[in-house]
Amino acid sequence: MPRSPRLAAPALPRLPFAFGVCQVGAEPAVKAEVARLKPGWRFAFSRPGLVTWKTEAPISPDEPLDAVFVRHHGASIGRADNAEQVVALVAPVLQAAGVPARLSVFERDRAKPGDEAPGDSYGPAAEAVRRLVEAAFPPGALFAETRARPGDLVIDVVVAGDEPFLVGLHVHGPTHAPWPGGRPSFTLPPEAPSRAWLKLEEGLAFGRLPLRAGQVALEVGSAPGGASWALLGRGLTVVGVDPGDMDERVLRHPGFTHLRSTLAEVRRESLPPRIDWLLLDVNVAPQVALHQLRRLVSTLRGTLAGALLTLKLNDWGMARDVPALLARVQGMGFSRVRAKQLAHNRQELCVVARP
DSSP states (O other), X not given: OOOOOOOOGGGSOOEEEEEEEOOTTOHHHHHHHHHHHOTTEEEEEEETTEEEEEEEEEEOTTOOOOOSSOSEEEEEEEEESSHHHHHHHHHHHHHHHTSOBEEEEEEOOSSOTTOSOTTOOSHHHHHHHHHHHHHHSOTXXXXXXXXXXXXXXXXXXXXXXXXXXXXXXXXXXXXSOSSGGGXXXXXXXTTOSSTHHHHHHHHHHHHTOOOOTTOEEEEESOTTOHHHHHHHHTTOEEEEEXXXXXXXXXXXXXXXXXXXXXXXXXXXXXXXXXXXXXXXEOSSOHHHHHHHHHHHHHTTTTTOOEEEEXXXXXXXXXXXXXXXXXXXXXXXXXXXXXXXXXXXXXXXXXXXXXX
């Protein structure tokens, strides 16, 4: 597949506004986090799942923003009521850049993850707008494929009901997910015991974790078994730790073992000699979970390839504690720690840790 043309830095416009999309309800956490990371950005306006800022100095679309609560971000170029206005806003940029762009159209969140109405989907409305915008661009202005690659100039069109579109730009880089708006198109299989299947799949993609068939995963907080089901489907052997009941289909799987226990009660001698991956998703305060987890991790260091942790936030005020929580994860011997509130997380964070 041909590589995307490289953008020349002088060809990129500098814009006075930035935008970020997030989970509905996380807007206060986003504002507080960005105020700490970008002291020159001043809050402009917000909508559910969307926050914008006026920047002290104009920013380029390749401005990084490695924020835990911001799922997707870019420079904001303006608002548009229709496809033709989108093209009018973006055309001068494409002409100056001299390269095609990717078109990324997505809806901002309408509800908290898991609270969507039955049968609700973020696909149809965004796809209808994408077709209109794509048809309004002249031939050759856009790549045929929408999946962005590092270095691509990407046009963001944020859709929300009858509101005008927010039009933005970003240069695809390490702080951007490959999916429009940072929302993957995973579909929960009908046989999956719970939506933890979605959280596990998105977390693995976010962390780029190299799980392989034949490895052993220890999942703490496994009931009823959505994540275990996903791991078993990948060919891993899974030890599930949870005092609650597991789904019968998971229990019947030959690769699964259930330890009816809490995290605090787990002992190393009850586990297989080799544990490759550690997963945690327990409904306790993150400080308590990490305190108990530290003891367990210390016994697994000889074989552990990495961990995927879900940390619950009992209230949004706990967002200010995230840097300290991640430092505690690093203190367990994980030198590479990343965190993000992913599209399928509720009031919680996904933390990927590698030794």
